[in-house]
Amino acid sequence: MTDVTETPAPTRLRRILDSDLFYAFRTSPVALISALVTMFLILSAVFAPLIATTNPFDPASLNLMNGFTPPMEPNAFTGENFLLGTDDQGRDVFSTILYGMRISLFVGVTAVVFAMVLGIVLGLLAGYFGGWTDTIIMRAADVQLTFPSILVAMLIFGIAKGITPIEYRDQMAIWVLILAIGLSDWVQFARVVRGATMVEKGKDYVAAAHLIGRPSFAIMIRHILPNVLSPVLVIATISLALAIIAEATLSFLGIGAPPTQPSLGTLIRIGQQFLFSGEWWILFFPACTLLALALSVNLLGDWLRDALNPRLK
Amino acid sequence: MHTYLCSAALVAVLAAPAFAADFKFAVTTDPQTMDPHAVNSAPVLGFLNNVYEGLVRRGKDMSIEPSLAASWEPIGNGEGWRFNLRRGVTFHDGAEFNADDVIFSYERASHEAADVRSWFAPVSSVVKVDDFTVDIMTSAPNPIFPDSIANWMMMDSGWAEANGAARPDKESGNYATLNANGTGTFRITAREPDLRTVLEPFGGWWDTAEHNITRAELTPIQNSATAMSALISGDVDFINPVPIQDITRLQQNPDVNVIQGVEARVIMLGFDQQAGAAESGQGASDLFLDARAREAVAKAVNVPAILQTIMRGNAAVASQLVSPAMRGFSEAVTPYAHDPEGARALIEEAGIAGSTVNFKCPNNRYLNDESVCQAVTSMLAQVGLEPVLNAMPVQNYWPELRADNFDMYLLGWSPGTLDAEHPIRFLGSTPNGEKKLGSWNFGGYSNARVDELLPRIQSEIDDGKRQKMLDEVATIISDEVAYVPMYVQPLVWGARSNIALTQRPDNFFILRWVTVN
Numbered sequence: 001m002t003d004v005t006e007t008p009a010p011t012r013l014r015r016i017l018d019s020d021l022f023y024a025f026r027t028s029p030v031a032l033i034s035a036l037v038t039m040f041l042i043l044s045a046v047f048a049p050l051i052a053t054t055n056p057f058d059p060a061s062l063n064l065m066n067g068f069t070p071p072m073e074p075n076a077f078t079g080e081n082f083l084l085g086t087d088d089q090g091r092d093v094f095s096t097i098l099y100g101m102r103i104s105l106f107v108g109v110t111a112v113v114f115a116m117v118l119g120i121v122l123g124l125l126a127g128y129f130g131g132w133t134d135t136i137i138m139r140a141a142d143v144q145l146t147f148p149s150i151l152v153a154m155l156i157f158g159i160a161k162g163i164t165p166i167e168y169r170d171q172m173a174i175w176v177l178i179l180a181i182g183l184s185d186w187v188q189f190a191r192v193v194r195g196a197t198m199v200e201k202g203k204d205y206v207a208a209a210h211l212i213g214r215p216s217f218a219i220m221i222r223h224i225l226p227n228v229l230s231p232v233l234v235i236a237t238i239s240l241a242l243a244i245i246a247e248a249t250l251s252f253l254g255i256g257a258p259p260t261q262p263s264l265g266t267l268i269r270i271g272q273q274f275l276f277s278g279e280w281w282i283l284f285f286p287a288c289t290l291l292a293l294a295l296s297v298n299l300l301g302d303w304l305r306d307a308l309n310p311r312l313k
Numbered sequence: 314m315h316t317y318l319c320s321a322a323l324v325a326v327l328a329a330p331a332f333a334a335d336f337k338f339a340v341t342t343d344p345q346t347m348d349p350h351a352v353n354s355a356p357v358l359g360f361l362n363n364v365y366e367g368l369v370r371r372g373k374d375m376s377i378e379p380s381l382a383a384s385w386e387p388i389g390n391g392e393g394w395r396f397n398l399r400r401g402v403t404f405h406d407g408a409e410f411n412a413d414d415v416i417f418s419y420e421r422a423s424h425e426a427a428d429v430r431s432w433f434a435p436v437s438s439v440v441k442v443d444d445f446t447v448d449i450m451t452s453a454p455n456p457i458f459p460d461s462i463a464n465w466m467m468m469d470s471g472w473a474e475a476n477g478a479a480r481p482d483k484e485s486g487n488y489a490t491l492n493a494n495g496t497g498t499f500r501i502t503a504r505e506p507d508l509r510t511v512l513e514p515f516g517g518w519w520d521t522a523e524h525n526i527t528r529a530e531l532t533p534i535q536n537s538a539t540a541m542s543a544l545i546s547g548d549v550d551f552i553n554p555v556p557i558q559d560i561t562r563l564q565q566n567p568d569v570n571v572i573q574g575v576e577a578r579v580i581m582l583g584f585d586q587q588a589g590a591a592e593s594g595q596g597a598s599d600l601f602l603d604a605r606a607r608e609a610v611a612k613a614v615n616v617p618a619i620l621q622t623i624m625r626g627n628a629a630v631a632s633q634l635v636s637p638a639m640r641g642f643s644e645a646v647t648p649y650a651h652d653p654e655g656a657r658a659l660i661e662e663a664g665i666a667g668s669t670v671n672f673k674c675p676n677n678r679y680l681n682d683e684s685v686c687q688a689v690t691s692m693l694a695q696v697g698l699e700p701v702l703n704a705m706p707v708q709n710y711w712p713e714l715r716a717d718n719f720d721m722y723l724l725g726w727s728p729g730t731l732d733a734e735h736p737i738r739f740l741g742s743t744p745n746g747e748k749k750l751g752s753w754n755f756g757g758y759s760n761a762r763v764d765e766l767l768p769r770i771q772s773e774i775d776d777g778k779r780q781k782m783l784d785e786v787a788t789i790i791s792d793e794v795a796y797v798p799m800y801v802q803p804l805v806w807g808a809r810s811n812i813a814l815t816q817r818p819d820n821f822f823i824l825r826w827v828t829v830n
Contacts, residue, residue: 059691059700064615067622077621088623089687259687260702272538277558 024307031307034299041293045101052095053083057261066090068274071281085281087270093281096267097289103263104293107177108244114182115243116236119189124220126190127197138194141187149242150249152184157255177256181246188235196228230308237301241294248290264290334829336529336812338551338822339540341677342707343507343533348489349466350422351481352711353429353753355578355727356678358464359821360531363512365466365495368396368415369459373815373826375731377460381410381467381496391454391772393437398445402519404469405493405500412441417470417479419449425746427481431739432465432729434749435771453772461730469494484712498522498825499529507533512824524825535677535706544569544807550829551814553822554680555807557625568810576804577639577818578727579631580679582610582689582797583740585720587757600670600720601756605663607794610721611649612656613696614689616799623684624800631798633787634726634736638818641733641780643787649797656696666697673719676704680802686723714755722755725802727819733783734770741790742767758795 016022025031044051054061069075071085071093084093126137144152157180164172200206201224209219244264250256251265252272259266264286271283344360345352362370368382379385382396402410416439423433437452451458468489473479478489493501498518503511512529514522532549534540537556543549545566555563555571563571584601601607620628632648635641660666670693674686683704693700700721705713714722728735743759744751750767766782773779790796804820815826 058694059687060694062691064618064622064688064691088684089691090622259683259704260690273536273556274558275538276541276562277556278562279558 021307025303028303028307030299031303034296034303037292037296038300041101041289041296042105044098045105048095048098048102052092052098054092054095056091056096056099059260062090064090068279070279071285084285085279087267087282088274093267093285096262097264097286100262100264100267100286101289101293103174103257103261104244104247104265104290107174107181107247107257107263108240111178111181111185111243111247112236112239114178115185115239116189116232118182119186120193120225120232122186123190123193124197124225127194128201128216128220128224130198134194137190141190144184144187149184150246153180153246153250154253154255156180156183157250161255173256173258174261177247177250180250181243184246185239185243188239189232192231192235193228196231197224200224200227234301234305234308237304238298241298241301244290244297245294264293334525334527336526336551336824336827336829337532337549338529338553339532339534339543339549340553340822341533341535341537341540343531344510345708346483346486346490347493347501347504348478348481348483348487349464349468349495350418350424350427350429351483351486351490353431354707354711355820356707358729359819360510361466361493361495362464362497362821363499363824364493364497364501365468366497367463367465367467368398369463371463371817371819373817375817375819377463385459388448388450391451391456391774393448393450394455394458395442396447396449398447399519400445402496403517404472404496405515405517406469406472407517408469408471408494410467410469410496411444412447413444414467414470415439415447416441417473418465418467421468421473421480422465423749424480426483428483428752429465430749431752432461432749434738435461435768453768454774455771456774457730457732457734457771460732461735464729467496498524499526522825524827525829526824526827529824541807544809547809550812551806551808551822551827553806553820555805557623557627557680557803557805560625560627560805563807570808570810570812572804572806572808572814572816573627574804574816574818575629575636575638576727576802576820577636577731578679578725578802578820579634579636579736580685580723580725580799580802581631581634582614582799583722583724583756584610584758584794584796585717585756586759586795587717600665600668603663603665604793605659606665607797609656609659609663609696609698610693611794611797612652612659613692613698614649614797614799615651615653615692616648617651619685619688620800623681623688624803627803627805628800631801633733633791633798634740634796635728635733636801639728639731639733641783643733643780643784645784646787646791649794653692653696660697667699669720670698670700671718671720672700672702673710673713673722674702674704675707675710675723678707678710679723679725680805682723685799689723717755719755724753724755724796726753729819731819733787734767737763737767737770737783737786741786741795756795758793760789760793760795763789 065077066075066080066086067088067090069082069086074081082092086092122137126134157176160176206223209223247256247263248265251263252269257263257266267286268283274282342356344357346357349361349365366380369377370380372378381399381402383399385394385396388395419439423430435451435455436449438450440448442448472494476488478487491504499512500515502513510531540552541559544552560571563569584607586601588599588602616630630648632646633643676683686702686704690700690702726736739753741763742751743764744754744757763786766786770779770782806816808814811830813828
């Protein structure tokens with residue numbers, strides 16, 4: 001007789017907490033801090049309407065006489081106080097940053113999801129079918145890789161802007177931005193997915209699925225995709241940081257989010273005009289926020305890549 | 314010894330550009346065209362005054378002086394003016410300037426395709442008397458006619474016809490859009506739109522050169538902070554304008570001079586006042602047909618606040634379409650008072666609360682134009698309208714206005730004649746292609762009494778009677794809120810301290826008065 005110790009089936013939470021990944025996370029100060037900062041920034045962007053003292057996108061709420069108020073000092077005309085000061089239109093910089101971060105994050109996340117979906121689909125097709133499909137897709141990817149992605153984004157943005165009627169440009173700007181960043185970013189997803197797919201498709205489980213007559217489409221989605229997802233997640237995280245920076249760059253150059261609905265990049269562009277005249281806060285605070293956001297997401301992505309790479313253990 | 318010689322030669326080569334007066338200047342708006350008849354706007358005309366010349370020109374104090382016409386006198390009892398042309402003047406390509414070029418330039422500039430045709434509204438015909446005498450006949454006596462044609466530039470008929478540019482084309486452009494052949498101080502040696510335009514002195518110029526420039530390069534820099542850095546670091550010798558917010562800082566810099574003045578330009582809001590013409594896309598068209606709606610805007614806009622913050626106290630409130638420095642300025646009208654309560658009441662009364670207002674604005678034409686438009690947007694939102702601001706570069710802006718794609722727009726007007734009659738002709742008259750009137754009256758404002766008074770103002774010789782009529786027009790335009798004049802734009806130029814130059818109130822930067830020390 002052997003003693004059988006009844007071990008209760010571990011709950012999902014338990015399994016996560018016991019996993020190698022969580023252990024690596026728990027013991028890495030960089031990961032902890034960057035995750036905290038990222039969470040904090042994302043939450044403050046999501047709950048911006050509750051936190052912000054004013055709604056900077058509502059022109060009716062602005063008082064021009066509040067313009068150029070320094071941080072924590074009462075305005076010379078109205079006597080109002082602003083935590084981080086105001087910009088040239090009398091917009092509270094603190095509220096504008098929160099709302100601007102929403103635009104930045106929304107554009108970043110949506111663009112990455114778009115790039116990811118596009119990249120995965122094309123990568124799966126290229127890796128699974130090989131031959132001409134592979135050649136066409138991957139050569140297109142190679143061509144696109146020879147251009148810096150910001151240039152590709154500017155090109156796409158320019159074309160899209162050219163074909164949208166002037167009336168709708170401001171409304172469409174955000175979506176055009178997403179399209180431009182997404183299209184300039186799909187290549188790395190496609191390359192990674194294609195590589196992994198080529199490895200996976202030679203394995204026995206794929207052959208078995210073939211044998212029982214599963215259609216190619218089902219094999220790609222149900223069998224191969226789950227096994228190639230973990231490198232995709234790493235790229236997605238790092239891409240998010242890059243997409244946020246790309247959006248800020250485009251907006252800084254004046255071809256992104258419109259000034260009436262500023263993103264962090266637009267705020268930096270507006271603030272840059274006042275750098276020489278001593279109104280530093282209009283530029284400084286949005287720039288710091290962008291730095292914190294991009295850096296923490298990037299560090300998180302870096303850590304995830306290291307943690308998921310067995311060769312580094 | 315050999316090495317020593319070599320390095321001496323090298324030093325000489327390196328030092329050479331410093332002696333040859335190479336002058337670089339930057340402006341916010343690139344001149345849209347090199348065609349002097351295609352676009353009637355200051356960036357174009359101001360720049361082309363260095364390349365082309367008219368029969369008369371304006372001096373440093375804006376006074377009219379002989380240019381391609383050596384002298385002129387009225388004909389009979391005010392039937393017209395006789396111009397005696399200067400002899401021995403050649404165009405940049407060597408062709409001789411004579412009466413045929415004047416006739417050609419008249420036909421070209423008064424053609425339907427020309428943006429400047431309103432200048433010739435008083436003209437009935439232009440007659441060649443001999444090769445160097447031209448009579449310009451006016452339909453009524455016109456005492457200020459010579460003052461009104463300083464920007465009418467002469468183009469060589471042979472050159473224009475040979476290059477298929479006999480008529481201007483403001484939309485798609487032709488040979489004259491990118492090339493120039495004037496009689497002026499400088500000729501264009503390279504033209505890359507929005508990138509750079511290079512000028513070199515014209516050796517065969519008829520007048521004595523006052524400048525010492527051997528090469529001038531114009532670079533458009535849209536970002537004001539970039540332009541500032543370029544000036545401070547010495548990458549450019551001159552910028553126009555200096556961003557208002559940076560005046561104080563720049564004044565403290567010993568390497569740079571800030572040249573300030575009051576420009577003749579009044580910044581105003583215009584409205585679409587033609588039934589059915591507005592295309593706001595949201596069904597708000599014809600909103601401003603109602604004078605109450607226009608008056609509500611006039612009351613809603615807090616001009617002193619805009620001047621206090623965005624313009625930082627560097628501009629004066631305007632009461633009418635011209636600044637107080639202009640001839641014929643009317644004392645009869647006062648600026649609209651800021652009255653948000655009154656504005657709200659008018660909007661309720663007119664039943665337009667919550668209406669979408671399609672507000673068009675340039676973002677590289679006037680000082681802080683986009684900021685001002687944003688401020689106006691929030692002021693209108695506060696009194697119950699729903700303005701949608703759409704700011705764009707001038708290249709897109711003028712076509713948008715010509716296509717009537719607006720409910721409200723921002724415009725700056727600087728009268729080329731320095732006279733209150735000028736904006737009435739361009740902005741106050743009912744648009745009339747045949748009579749060449751109202752060519753910049755984008756909103757289609759129309760008042761029969763204004764139309765009736767304009768020709769009488771033009772031909773009146775008695776200053777007192779003329780002023781009375783100007784007062785009446787100013788009052789009508791103010792009472793009907795045809796436009797909402799906001800402020801007189803300040804003129805702020807920045808130059809390296811080794812540059813001597815002359816600033817004119819029309820904001821034209823004339824290179825022939827520039828000396829590089």
